[in-house]
Each structure stands twice: as C-alpha cells, then as structure tokens.
Amino acid sequence: MSDTPPVPPREPDAPREPDAPREPDALGRLLRSIGGRDWLAAAIAGAGAWVAAYVVAGISLLLTVAIVAVGSGSSGGASIDGGFVPDSGAASSAPDLQSLLSGISVLLGAPAQLVALADFGRLHVSGSVPLFGLAGSASLGVAPALVLAAQVVIAVVLTRRIRSRSLGVPQLLVTSAVTGLVLTAFTTLAGLVLAIRFPASSGVSISAVHAIGIGSVLGAFVVGAASALLARPSVLARGRVLAVRTLGTARVAVGQVGFLVVLVTVVLVVVALVVQPSWGSALPLVVGNLASAIVSLGFLGGVGVSGFGSGAQTASAFGGASGWLWLLVLFVALTAVAAGLALAVRRNDRVRTTLDWVVSPAVWLVVGVVVFVLGTGVFSYSATGSSVVGGSGSMGVAPWTPVVFAAWGAAIEVVARYLAPLLVPRLGSRIVLFTSRLVGADPRQVAPGWAAPAGAAPTGAAPTGASGPASAQAAGWSGVPAAGDQPTADASQPFVGASHPSVGASQPFVGPDAASAAAPMSPRAKKVLVRSLVAGGAVVVVVVAGAVTTGILRSNVWGPAPTVRSYVDAIARGDAATAERMSEVPEDAAMLDAAVLKSAENRPSDVRVGRVATSGDRAVATVSYTQGGKNRSGQVELRRTGTSWLVKDEWRVTAPLAESVSITAASALEGAPVTVGGKRVGTISDGTFRSLAYPGTYRVEVGGTKYFTGGTKTLSIGGSSSPYVDFTPKPTKQLTTDAEKFVTDEITACAAKTDVDALSGCPWYGPYDADGAVEYEVKTMPELKVETSGSGSIQVTSTSDGVIGYDYTSYFGDSGHQEDTFDVYEFLKVEDGKLVSAY
Numbered sequence: 001m002s003d004t005p006p007v008p009p010r011e012p013d014a015p016r017e018p019d020a021p022r023e024p025d026a027l028g029r030l031l032r033s034i035g036g037r038d039w040l041a042a043a044i045a046g047a048g049a050w051v052a053a054y055v056v057a058g059i060s061l062l063l064t065v066a067i068v069a070v071g072s073g074s075s076g077g078a079s080i081d082g083g084f085v086p087d088s089g090a091a092s093s094a095p096d097l098q099s100l101l102s103g104i105s106v107l108l109g110a111p112a113q114l115v116a117l118a119d120f121g122r123l124h125v126s127g128s129v130p131l132f133g134l135a136g137s138a139s140l141g142v143a144p145a146l147v148l149a150a151q152v153v154i155a156v157v158l159t160r161r162i163r164s165r166s167l168g169v170p171q172l173l174v175t176s177a178v179t180g181l182v183l184t185a186f187t188t189l190a191g192l193v194l195a196i197r198f199p200a201s202s203g204v205s206i207s208a209v210h211a212i213g214i215g216s217v218l219g220a221f222v223v224g225a226a227s228a229l230l231a232r233p234s235v236l237a238r239g240r241v242l243a244v245r246t247l248g249t250a251r252v253a254v255g256q257v258g259f260l261v262v263l264v265t266v267v268l269v270v271v272a273l274v275v276q277p278s279w280g281s282a283l284p285l286v287v288g289n290l291a292s293a294i295v296s297l298g299f300l301g302g303v304g305v306s307g308f309g310s311g312a313q314t315a316s317a318f319g320g321a322s323g324w325l326w327l328l329v330l331f332v333a334l335t336a337v338a339a340g341l342a343l344a345v346r347r348n349d350r351v352r353t354t355l356d357w358v359v360s361p362a363v364w365l366v367v368g369v370v371v372f373v374l375g376t377g378v379f380s381y382s383a384t385g386s387s388v389v390g391g392s393g394s395m396g397v398a399p400w401t402p403v404v405f406a407a408w409g410a411a412i413e414v415v416a417r418y419l420a421p422l423l424v425p426r427l428g429s430r431i432v433l434f435t436s437r438l439v440g441a442d443p444r445q446v447a448p449g450w451a452a453p454a455g456a457a458p459t460g461a462a463p464t465g466a467s468g469p470a471s472a473q474a475a476g477w478s479g480v481p482a483a484g485d486q487p488t489a490d491a492s493q494p495f496v497g498a499s500h501p502s503v504g505a506s507q508p509f510v511g512p513d514a515a516s517a518a519a520p521m522s523p524r525a526k527k528v529l530v531r532s533l534v535a536g537g538a539v540v541v542v543v544v545a546g547a548v549t550t551g552i553l554r555s556n557v558w559g560p561a562p563t564v565r566s567y568v569d570a571i572a573r574g575d576a577a578t579a580e581r582m583s584e585v586p587e588d589a590a591m592l593d594a595a596v597l598k599s600a601e602n603r604p605s606d607v608r609v610g611r612v613a614t615s616g617d618r619a620v621a622t623v624s625y626t627q628g629g630k631n632r633s634g635q636v637e638l639r640r641t642g643t644s645w646l647v648k649d650e651w652r653v654t655a656p657l658a659e660s661v662s663i664t665a666a667s668a669l670e671g672a673p674v675t676v677g678g679k680r681v682g683t684i685s686d687g688t689f690r691s692l693a694y695p696g697t698y699r700v701e702v703g704g705t706k707y708f709t710g711g712t713k714t715l716s717i718g719g720s721s722s723p724y725v726d727f728t729p730k731p732t733k734q735l736t737t738d739a740e741k742f743v744t745d746e747i748t749a750c751a752a753k754t755d756v757d758a759l760s761g762c763p764w765y766g767p768y769d770a771d772g773a774v775e776y777e778v779k780t781m782p783e784l785k786v787e788t789s790g791s792g793s794i795q796v797t798s799t800s801d802g803v804i805g806y807d808y809t810s811y812f813g814d815s816g817h818q819e820d821t822f823d824v825y826e827f828l829k830v831e832d833g834k835l836v837s838a839y
Helices: 026-032 036-071 097-118 145-162 169-193 214-229 241-275 278-298 323-347 356-374 401-426 429-439 470-474 488-492 523-557 560-572 576-581 594-599 733-751
Strands: 077-080 083-086 123-129 134-141 302-307 310-316 376-384 388-397 605-615 618-627 630-644 648-655 659-665 673-676 679-683 688-693 696-704 708-717 724-727 775-780 783-788 794-800 802-809 815-822 825-831 834-837
Touching: 026 169, 036 097, 036 145, 036 169, 036 214, 036 278, 097 123, 097 145, 097 169, 097 214, 145 169, 145 214, 145 278, 169 214, 241 278, 241 323, 241 356, 241 429, 278 302, 278 323, 278 356, 278 388, 310 605, 323 401, 323 429, 356 376, 356 388, 356 401, 401 523, 560 576, 560 605, 560 618, 560 630, 560 648, 576 594, 594 679, 594 696, 659 696, 659 708, 679 688, 708 724, 733 775, 733 783, 733 794, 733 825, 733 834
Parallel strands: 659 724
Antiparallel strands: 077 083, 123 134, 134 376, 302 310, 302 388, 376 388, 605 618, 618 630, 630 648, 659 688, 673 679, 673 696, 696 708, 775 802, 783 794, 794 825, 802 815, 825 834
16 A cells, blocks of 8 residues: 555636726725715705896896886886886887897896806906097996805705715715806806897997906805805714814804894895885895994994095994994894803803814804905996096905904803803703704713713703704704714813813703703802802993993094084184184185174074084084074084094084185275274285185175275175175265366366367367467366266266367467367276376
C-alpha cells in the first residue's frame, strides 16, 4: 500500500461571476438619491412662487388704478395716452397697432416688473430726443413687500406639502437650489418678454422698461432657495442644539415684528378708507413697505432721505413726534416684553448660556436689516445735453436702524432671563401652553452623564397629545425634529458654553416638572417676585414716561412751535429787539426796528401756531393771528442751530413773519429821507425804498428838498392789500417864489437885449423892419402861475398878458415906437438843487 493519500476528485470549477459595475461618483449618487417627487416639488415651488407673486402684483395694480379712477371720477372725461375722451359717448377712432401693443405690454408687463422689483431688481428706463441732443436714464429700486411675501409664503407652503421629509441636508440643498433656479428663470424671462414698450413717436425714443438685472437674478435665486431651504428648518438643525435655539429665537423675533407690521398695515388701510389721503392711491403697491418704515419708527429707529444733492435728513420719535407715534413706541415695548416671555417659554428652561447674549441681539439685528431693506427705496438718474446732470439717493428707513433693533434684542434677552422666571409661572398653564404651541420648544439640556432614554422626550417636555407642545415641536419652524430624528447624545450633552447646573435647578415652564406645578411660593419668594415686578414695572414706566416726556418737551418746549410762538408774541407786543435776537435779520430790514415796530398800530394779537412741518434741521410753521379785527395767517421758516443734552433743540427763525414793503416816489424826491414812527429808515434811491416790515399799520413820511416834499401816508402790512405806497411830490412855497423869480428874470434879461436876432427864447418878437439897435421896455409884467405835475415837472404860465414897448429906426430912417402884448409858457426842472429850463 502506498503511503500517498489518494487525491480526492476535483470538482468542476464554478463559473466566474462578471465584474460588478463601478459605483458612480459622489455627485451622481447624490442626484440619484433624490426622488422624482422631490424634483417635481422643487420645480413646482419655484413656478408657484412666481405665479402667486404675479397675481398679487396684478391685483395691487388693479386696486391702484381703481382708486385713482374713483378719485378722478368727477372730471368730465378720462385721459388715455395723452388724449382726452369726453363723456358724450361719441365713438373714437380705432387705435393703431403700436398703441394696442403698447397697452397690452403695460397691462401684462407691469405685474411682471413688480415681481422683478420684489426680487431686488431695479426698474430701468432710458430715452433720447435726437433733435435736441438730449438723452437720459433713470432707475428705481424698491421691493414691494406684499409681492415678496406672496413669493415666500407660496414657496414655503408648496415645499412643505409636496417635498418628502426623508431628505438629508445635501439633498435639501440641491432641491432648494433648483427652486431658486426655477424662480430665477421665470422672473427673468417674464421680465424681459413682458417688458413695457411704448409706441414709436417721431423725434422721441424710449427704450423698453424692465427691472431685470444682476440684482433681480441673484435676488430671485436667493429668495427661492432660502424659502425652500427654510420650509422645514428642523432638518438643517438636526443634532445641533445651538442651531435649533437660534432658529427658535428667530421665530420669536419674526413673530413680534411680523405682528407689528400686520397691525400697522391694517391701521393704514383703515385710515386710507376713512380719511382718503392723497397717498391712498399708492397704498396697494407699497402698504407693506410703508408699514415696515412706520414699525422702524416704533422701534425708535429713523426714516429719512439722503442724496439728491443734499445732506441726509432723518426723522425719528425724538424729533417732535406726534402722540400716535409714541403710542406705537409703547406698543412695541409691550410686544418686546411679550417676546421675552415667549422666548423663555420656548426655551422651557431657566438655565441659559452666555452665547444667548450674542444670539438674541444678532437675530434682531438681522430682522432689522430685513426691515431696512423692505422699508427703503433707491433712485438714480442721469441726463446729457448741453451739460451732464445726474444724481442718486434713497428714501426710507435710516441705515442705523438695525443697530437699534439689536439693542431691543438685548433688552428682550434680559426679559427672558430675569423677568420671565418670575412672571411665567404666574401666568397660568393655559397661557403658557398656548404660547408654547405658537413658538415651539427648544431641546432641553440634561445634566452631564445622564443620558435620556432612547426615544424618550426631553426632560420637562410636554407629553404628546393635544395638551402638550409636541405637535408644535414637530412643526418645521419649531426647530425640533420629530421623535426618533434627534440622536440621544444631542439631547443629553450640553453644547459649547453651557453651564452645568444640577437637574433640579433647570426647572422647565412646560411639562410634568414645570414650575407651574411646583410647590406654592414661600413668603420670601413672593416678596421677591412682587418687588421684582414693581421694580420692572417702574423701570418700564420710567423709560416710557421719559421717552414721552422727552418727545413732549422737544415738540412743545424745545421744538420749533414754541420758538415761533415766542417770536410772534414779541412782535405782537412791539418787542423788536427780542424778535431780532431770535431770527436772522436780512439786509433789507431797516423797518424791523424797535422804534418802528413800537409805533405800529394793529399789531398781531391772539397768536396761534398751526401746523409745523419739520424736515431734518429745517421747519416751516403756519401762524394765524388777529389783526384789525380780521383773521390773518403767515408762515415762518426756522433752522435748527444746535442740540444740547441730546434732546434740547435750539431753533432760529430764518424767514421772519414780515412782508416786503415798497415805497416809490417821483424823481423830484430822489434822495428824500424816509421816516417811520419818527425813525429815519432810509432814503429814496432810484425812485424806490424797500424794506421788510412786521404786520401792522405804519405812518410813513417821505421828506423833501427845497422845492418839493413827499408828505405822510398810512401803510398797512399783513392785510389783503399789497404793502405798496406811492408818493407824489408836493411843491413848496419856495418853489413858487423861485419859479416866478426865474421867469421874471428871464423877461428882464430879454428886455435888456438890443439885437433883434438875439431874442431867441424870449416871449416876444422885435420889429421886423428895424435897422440897427432896438430899445425894449417892459411896460407891464404878466401875472404868473406855477404848477407841478405828479412826475415833478414844473410849468410856469401867465394868467394875464404882459406889455412890452420898443423904440427903433426903420430901414427908411424913420424913428418908431410900438407896444405889444406877450404871454409866458415856460417848463422848468430841478437840477442839482437849482431851477433850470427843461429845454
């Protein structure tokens, strides 16, 4: 036998399996992991968001047109494309094709452009007039809040309804990007295709008007992607306690500000329906933006205008605000306290971390930035021709307002930390549970080393069912994933910066271990609670009372109205010196003098300061008063010259309550002094004297010269008549005497002449046949009369003829004697204080 073991029979080789297919790359695996339902949900959410925004924009435009039509319904017809259509019902000619297409582009394109504006685009328009070499362009940027809200709401609703809940974070990012891309495509294509086009006109070229640009493209993508991404934020925050609590804080902040915006919107609509102001026609388009700006004022922020070639002008609650605005500030303070309590209920734990001091102000800062964006509009323009002009500016919420929101966030964190633990247990379980359902609940910390059982609810959480907030926790905005989604470690381990109190110290507000189920408070605890509530209430009262008092002082004591009242009261009592100290007196103000004002009659009385319009450091006040038994009114312009102690404003009158007086006189009174109330205020220069004068009745005297005087007249200022008076020169006795002497001397000089040819300018003619010298003798002087005209000219005429006798030798050698009569008709003028012939 052989020692070699037998070789077992070989089994036939099994057939070789083919090589397994190579796994696709990571991107391919990611795209294949997304089901068709989720792809469809992403596309439908983007398209539905655009459709909803387009519908809301169209409705807003139709409401605006309807309000404008109702407001102008009393007119005899309607203006269409620059033409006038009468009410006679006559048939008009059919519009041409270009006008028809232009009307369609406006009807369909305007809502599309509003959607692009809501996605942070800018409405562009440009045109040119080649005949005159003119060209220009302008752009407007304002995001209609209602249209934007429609986009976000529909995108969130469709995403939550259709998209599956099993997506991971990478799949969520991809589908959210698809939603943003779809919304961007709809917005961009619709905005370009439905651009507003005007019919061609000879000599004028206007380009298509649209709001598509880099801003609208990026804005549409961000709005769509963010709406889909945050439709269920619990997926993003899964396993991240800090992220969950940050999203919870954001939910409270959005709830507070959103509630205020909705409330102000309702008030604006009611006011527009009842009062029907001039801005009511634009309300359907900008009601959300206007409400955001007003809410920013309630948060003690500011609104104003900047650019357009001038400095920034900002208004706030501290700038002489009305009582309604301070009421809004008080309401914001109350909602801030409520937000702090709601934040504490959501946390459901008295133990907080140091990071919350950063998270709360940061969240309210972000909300303030959103309010700033929605409440601000920007505008720019440029034009070229013989010169180039252009500018840009903004109008709306002041840029520093988000910082004020951050300060409110810090105050709300103080309420949540220190006031809520004392106040929430006293509110009652129903209120606390209702609040918990509204704001959700954060995952609570468990003491280190004590892990929560798998699948168990966090310590202190309300039990499932209608009575607990578990249903609220399952909601997307609660930030808490559904049961089984959050790992046990995340619920049991504190996050960075957390303190490590004992389990008993972290008593929740909701659940079986809630503070409301604890033992009754001890007398010492009650005393502490009462004192804390009294102290907190006192602080709130002091802050609100201080703010209200400051506003009242700034408007009623240190505002422009009290300055105007003091200024006009000084004028009323004739105290021009005080009025001058309070105003900037211009150069032509000689009659704004103490003696002049004191001499005036019918000065203002019963002074009342009406509406005061303030714009930055400028103000215009309307003043009414009684003068001469009749009601009068005027305006006073002021300028803020400084502010001390942050609230005490100093105002100075720049345009006084005075009218320009014009006193005219003929050239004969040139240089004559003008006297009012015994005070010389100037002279007649170039036939006029001008000055500002306060309301009143004055006696104006214009002096004269050696030959003329102006006289005295009454001038009323502040009435319905124009403050103008004209003085006619009146001759003096010296003028009559000197004018008669001037003419008599001329007659005597003519009589002394012996040459016949030298009689030019004399009132008689010599003998025509005289040969040689002639001797003249005035037998009788004429009787003279001196008259003056309104212009100051002087006329001397004879009322009876004079007689002149003359002796001469004729051409034939005969001696002769004759007598003749003559009359006088002479014009004189005053020149350098002397009488001279006018010709």
